[in-house]
Amino acid sequence: MVDMNTLTAASSIPEKVDWLAKRYWKFSRDERLLESLKGLFVLDESGELTKEPVRDPLTKETAGLMVLAPSGSGKTALLMRTIRATKVLSEAEDGRPGNTMFVTVPAEATIKSLAELIAQRAGYGGMSSKIRAHEAWAVARHRLRLAGISLLIIDEAHHLVRPGPGRDVPGAVQSLKHLLQGDAAVAVILVGVSKLREAVMSDEETDRRFKKFFLPPIKEGSLDVDHFQRCVEWTAGLLGLKLAARDRLPERVLFAEHGELGRSVKLCKDIMELALRFRRETVSLAEAEQHYEGRYGPREMSPFAPGNWDAVKAELETSRWGR
Structure with missing residues (x-):
């Protein structure tokens, strides 16, 4: 999936953005x-x-x-x-x-x-x-x-x-x-x-x-979900970006895109690219939510709302979010 030799500590932001765009995650x-x-x-x-x-x-x-x-x-x-x-x-x-x-x-x-x-x-x-x-x-x-x-x-x-x-x-x-x-x-x-x-x-x-x-959506609890999370974490690490474990970003992305893998990969890449362009060290939920709303429009609550993900997810499911 990833050529470990294509990025170094000295890689520029444009080089990292280009590298990210060309990555393919195999499932x-x-x-x-x-x-x-x-x-x-x-x-x-x-x-x-x-x-x-x-x-x-x-x-x-x-x-x-x-x-x-x-x-x-x-x-x-x-x-x-x-x-x-x-x-x-x-x-x-x-x-x-x-x-x-x-x-x-x-x-x-x-x-x-x-x-x-x-x-x-x-x-x-x-x-x-x-x-x-x-x-x-x-x-x-x-x-x-x-x-x-x-x-x-x-x-x-x-x-x-x-x-x-x-x-x-x-x-x-x-x-x-x-x-x-x-x-x-x-x-x-x-x-x-x-x-x-x-x-x-x-x-x-x-x-x-x-x-x-x-190509059905990937299901919660499947091996592909675990693999998706590893791909996100590995890619972020190679880019020098930190993911706060408490945010559970990969799970939020999959929920936001209803398990559609292509859309989920694209959204994750966009969020990481945004962090790179803003020279952030940590991927921010607030910026992820801003990007998501820029794509799909504002709503009362999104999967990237702050707080414990289990609580946010339960509230979204109760409101029949996305249906």
């Missing part, structure tokens, strides 16, 4: 995702990934995976870290060749514009404005094959299945299924919120081709 879901990823690729004799997608011996279809969680849960960071930690998968980016392509779907994208974006990322020039969606996808799939892409990751995929005038949700779902079919098929990971699953479930054939990987 049990990292290993779970890697196991799911192995379901998309042929494994070698040691059980390790190869770059060859699994194909059904009868239909020659590849496999798909859906990574589902609320916004801000850390889906993208988790996926990118997992891909980069493998030995055989490499991201194609900025003209650099690789066998994995990340594509983020813009909010207003159509299934046709996504095909154009994929083709462009795979080295194809501008398509004719008169091209039809299925023709654009034929080009995109061909270009993926020429570029040597074996894994396509479509982030924010729920934007493709938004209903509305001029939008073709069934057509979008069918296009996602077609990525797994034919000689140009690739392994596909769709990343999005629950609406993505709801739309894909409307087509049984597509739904069964995509296994589901959920």
Whole structure:
């Protein structure tokens, strides 16, 4: 998780802030995702990934995976870290060749514009404005094959299945299924919120081709909660920041973000960064509360209110805080 040699007592505040922003905290879901990823690729004799997608011996279809969680849960960071930690998968980016392509779907994208974006990322020039969606996808799939892409990751995929005038949700779902079919098929990971699953479930054939990987909130009393606390304390120590044990900051953060790991990590980092920028030696609950209110708005009482955490938590739960 942390390279102990990247920070020294002489490290400047900007260096510490940059170091903090780049830290990745690994949890049990990292290993779970890697196991799911192995379901998309042929494994070698040691059980390790190869770059060859699994194909059904009868239909020659590849496999798909859906990574589902609320916004801000850390889906993208988790996926990118997992891909980069493998030995055989490499991201194609900025003209650099690789066998994995990340594509983020813009909010207003159509299934046709996504095909154009994929083709462009795979080295194809501008398509004719008169091209039809299925023709654009034929080009995109061909270009993926020429570029040597074996894994396509479509982030924010729920934007493709938004209903509305001029939008073709069934057509979008069918296009996602077609990525797994034919000689140009690739392994596909769709990343999005629950609406993505709801739309894909409307087509049984597509739904069964995509296994589901959920990122639920971490539960109180779980090993991940203990690990989260250790990550916070270890990181603060490396940054030269003190955490008052009586404040129980990690528990307050998890409560504030309802156990959503991505949001909790981000909030903890923001609070520590604030302490660094203000040249504090100790992370302050008051500044944590100020930052939290700056993000979510003021309220009568927050998880960062002063006092014994058990008492604060009990009062928040009694008031049905956050519901």
